[in-house]
Amino acid sequence: MSCRVVVLISGSGSNLQAIIDQCQGRSGVELVGVISNKPDAYGLVRAHHAEINTSCVIAKKGEKRADYDARLTAAIEAYQPDLIVLAGFMRILSEGFVSRYLGKMLNIHPSLLPKYTGLDTHQRAIDAGDTEHGASVHFVTPELDAGPVILQAKVPIYEGDDAQALAERVHEQEHAIYPLVVKWYAAGRLKMDANGAYLDGSLIGPGGYAPD
Numbered sequence: 001m002s003c004r005v006v007v008l009i010s011g012s013g014s015n016l017q018a019i020i021d022q023c024q025g026r027s028g029v030e031l032v033g034v035i036s037n038k039p040d041a042y043g044l045v046r047a048h049h050a051e052i053n054t055s056c057v058i059a060k061k062g063e064k065r066a067d068y069d070a071r072l073t074a075a076i077e078a079y080q081p082d083l084i085v086l087a088g089f090m091r092i093l094s095e096g097f098v099s100r101y102l103g104k105m106l107n108i109h110p111s112l113l114p115k116y117t118g119l120d121t122h123q124r125a126i127d128a129g130d131t132e133h134g135a136s137v138h139f140v141t142p143e144l145d146a147g148p149v150i151l152q153a154k155v156p157i158y159e160g161d162d163a164q165a166l167a168e169r170v171h172e173q174e175h176a177i178y179p180l181v182v183k184w185y186a187a188g189r190l191k192m193d194a195n196g197a198y199l200d201g202s203l204i205g206p207g208g209y210a211p212d
């Protein structure tokens, strides 16, 4: 029985592409749909090339967040997913929406959470004089970027790095860790409760899974 996965995007979709390349049709993963809030998202092209069905849910001017999320829910439910993967989906989701999918919705965030929740994480890390940065895969909860961290990857920040150079270095790591976590979930190895995230029944620490 495959794990039916819907991926939500807003842009390029390089994380979507990594999941397609590393997971589609293997490890019990079936990517059944890609949904974008932006009609020009290149990730929609990537989905088309991979023969994955796509939908667009575009926000209406002045639309309440909960009303948009209700339309998004209808689009998602049409695919009857077991897992929702946010891959550069650039909308804050309402509490009702997140509660519906609690424990079955993942996100990748371009920082070493809990540092730098929100936007512009690479520039903020550079401006802070940090020497390392990275990415975090976490379960999505109503509080923004505060869900239980599952897996992190670290990268160095070099003297003279600009946000683009750092983003490219982080992207490389994202494309390694996100497909791995999707496979863990599809294999039934990954769970979440009020205490946090679990891999194979063991509680994952705040910095994500770290092999012994």
Ligand SMILES: Nc1nc2c(c(=O)[nH]1)N[C@@H](CN(C=O)c1ccc(C(=O)N[C@@H](CCC(=O)O)C(=O)O)cc1)CN2
Residues within 6 Å of the ligand: 086, 089, 090, 091, 092, 093, 094, 095, 098, 107, 108, 109, 110, 118, 119, 140, 141, 142, 143, 144, 145, 146, 147
């Ligand atoms: N309730 C939650 N919603 C979302 C989460 C979450 O953990 N809880 N993760 C984010 C992903 N994300 C960072 O990883 C993120 C996405 C979007 C924003 C944001 O400020 N969006 C603005 C619009 C920005 C834009 O259009 O460029 C907004 O929605 O008003 C912050 C963080 C996905 N959602």
Ligand SMILES: NCC(=O)N[C@@H]1O[C@H](COP(=O)([O-])[O-])[C@@H](O)[C@H]1O
Residues within 6 Å of the ligand: 009, 010, 011, 012, 013, 014, 015, 016, 043, 087, 088, 089, 090, 108, 109, 110, 118, 119, 135, 171, 174
């Ligand atoms: N706060 C959410 C956020 O900033 N997510 C980030 O958007 C990028 C999407 O790239 P992609 O479209 O090439 O996968 C990724 O770097 C992801 O970490």
